[in-house]
Amino acid sequence: MKQIIMRPELHKFNTCAQFTEEFGLGEGDLILTNEYIFKPFFGSLGLKVATIFQEKYGAGEPTDVMVDAIIADAAKTNCDRIIAIGGGTVIDIAKVLAVTNGESVDSLYDHVSNLEKKHELIILPTTCGTGSEVTNLSIINRTRAGTKTGLASEQMFANHAVLIPELLNGLPFGVFATSSIDALVHAVESSLSPKATPYTKLFGYKAIEMIITGFQKIVAEGRDCMPALMEDFLIASNYAGLAFGTAGCAAVHAMSYPLGGTYHVAHGESNYAMFTGVLKNYMEIKQDGEIAVMNAYLAGLLGCETDKVYDKLEELLNQLLPKKALHEYGVTEEEIETFTDAVMNTQGRLMANNFVPLDADCVRKIYKELY
Ligand SMILES: [Fe+2]
Numbered sequence: 001m002k003q004i005i006m007r008p009e010l011h012k013f014n015t016c017a018q019f020t021e022e023f024g025l026g027e028g029d030l031i032l033t034n035e036y037i038f039k040p041f042f043g044s045l046g047l048k049v050a051t052i053f054q055e056k057y058g059a060g061e062p063t064d065v066m067v068d069a070i071i072a073d074a075a076k077t078n079c080d081r082i083i084a085i086g087g088g089t090v091i092d093i094a095k096v097l098a099v100t101n102g103e104s105v106d107s108l109y110d111h112v113s114n115l116e117k118k119h120e121l122i123i124l125p126t127t128c129g130t131g132s133e134v135t136n137l138s139i140i141n142r143t144r145a146g147t148k149t150g151l152a153s154e155q156m157f158a159n160h161a162v163l164i165p166e167l168l169n170g171l172p173f174g175v176f177a178t179s180s181i182d183a184l185v186h187a188v189e190s191s192l193s194p195k196a197t198p199y200t201k202l203f204g205y206k207a208i209e210m211i212i213t214g215f216q217k218i219v220a221e222g223r224d225c226m227p228a229l230m231e232d233f234l235i236a237s238n239y240a241g242l243a244f245g246t247a248g249c250a251a252v253h254a255m256s257y258p259l260g261g262t263y264h265v266a267h268g269e270s271n272y273a274m275f276t277g278v279l280k281n282y283m284e285i286k287q288d289g290e291i292a293v294m295n296a297y298l299a300g301l302l303g304c305e306t307d308k309v310y311d312k313l314e315e316l317l318n319q320l321l322p323k324k325a326l327h328e329y330g331v332t333e334e335e336i337e338t339f340t341d342a343v344m345n346t347q348g349r350l351m352a353n354n355f356v357p358l359d360a361d362c363v364r365k366i367y368k369e370l371y
Contacts, residue, residue: 004199004246007157008123008134010238013164016041023083023122023160025049030079030119032070032094033086037126041167042085050077054090062092063141064105075102081120084158085167087127087179088267092138094121095156105140109151117155126167128233129179129268131186131241133161148261163238165231173223177320178268180233184211185271186240190247192282192290192355197247204243205297210236212301212316219319250354251278254347255363258339263329272323276310277370281362282355291355326371336367 013019020042025031029049031038038051052073058066074082074097084094098121100108108115123133136156141148168176184207190196191204214229214236255278256270265273282291298309302316314323331339340363343351351358358366 001197002195002246003197004203004242006134006242007136008159008161010134011160011162012235013162015166016164017045019124019162019164020045020047023162025083028080029083030074030077030081030097031083031085032074032090032097033084034090037085037167040170049083050079052077054086054093060089061141062089062096062139063143064145065143067093067096067105067140071097071100071102071104075100079119081122083122083124085124085126087125087175088130088132091123091125091130091132092140094123095136095138095158096140096151097121098158099153099155105142105151106144109142109145109149112151112153115153115155121156121158122160122162123158124162124164124167125234125237127171127175127179128168128230128237129182131183131237131244133158133163134238134241135245161238163231163234165234168230168234169227171230174266174321176226176233178266178272180211180214180237180268181272181275181317181321182268183207183233183237183240185252185268185275186244186249187211187236188275188279188294189249189252189353190240190244192294193247193250193353194355195247195353196243196290200243200247203239204247207236207239207243208297209301210239212298212313215316215320219316248350248353250350251343251358251363251366254343254350255339255366257347258342259326259329259331262335262339263331265329269321272317272321273326273329273370274366275317276314277366278358279310280369281358281366285356285362289355326367331371333371336364336371339367340364 026048031051035053082097099115101118125133137150137152139150187204187207252274255274260270295306295309299306302312304312344360
């Protein structure tokens with residue numbers, strides 16, 4: 001059984017200047033990022049690199065049309081290395097750029113089993129949630145094929161993942177809240193997964209501790225303490241990425257996709273809408289095993305009895321991001337059936353990692369309870 005995948009070499013720097021010097025950034029390098037990140041952090045460093053600003057190709061999640069346009073412009077730069085500096089969208093696109101010299105998204109999906117790495121890939125996350133810098137999955141909305149599916153290949157792992165806490169300075173509070181809750185969900189879901197191992201749990205449980213104690217500090221002391229905590233949150237997100245990169249995410253993510261996709265709810269927020277609802281239903285089915293370990297661990301962190309952990313956790317998280325019922329997003333009662341079908345028909349990869357199997361009746365019940 002696979003214990004843990006640790007592919008990119010990990011680095012951490014205090015400043016962006018230290019990173020560019022150590023990695024010798026210059027000609028032959030292409031930085032894929034957003035202008036609002038590049039300008040303040042790299043604009044004054046006088047780098048002789050090519051740049052592509054993702055937002056010039058469209059807003060929101062990566063689509064085949066957006067990525068093909070970026071692939072074409074990247075090919076014109078004749079770069080050797082790709083340096084991705086950004087959140088989930090930028091990182092997902094960069095993983096694709098690493099395996100193409102101009103070939104389109106469709107052709108990459110057609111040849112997914114024998115993709116080759118064409119460029120060295122260096123990833124610098126600028127949010128503290130996805131953990132995507134240490135995974136090999138890229139999710140592209142294939143508008144032409146009418147599907148949103150992941151492209152994953154061994155060749156899409158970064159060569160280097162680089163953590164620079166200062167890149168998180170200026171992260172809007174809402175983005176901080178949704179992305180760090182996403183990281184917490186990665187850590188919890190992967191630790192409860194049947195594919196969890198002592199190695200993934202080492203990273204998963206530590207990430208849970210760092211995120212919860214960080215949230216408690218923010219709630220107790222106010223947002224002024226946040227800059228000093230960004231390094232912890234960035235590392236915790238990376239730990240959670242290492243955990244779910246091997247052990248996988250599960251029903252919380254699976255059930256959040258229909259909500260996020262239909263009502264354009266941020267990934268971390270749609271996860272939060274499902275989070276404790278799924279955990280409570282696991283507990284109704286099975287009270288021992290890893291969930292008992294998890295609840296005891298959460299009780300210790302939250303200072304409560306084990307039977308109160310989900311309510312206490314929600315009480316804490318609500319102070320960063322108030323939880324909403326599904327109807328508040330516009331979901332209708334009839335849609336519960338559509339959502340349930342979507343989960344059962346298209347999210348098998350994630351649903352296979354559930355702590356206990358959940359059938360359509362369970363999924364429908366959870367949606368109804370959260371409605
Ligand atoms: Fe996630």
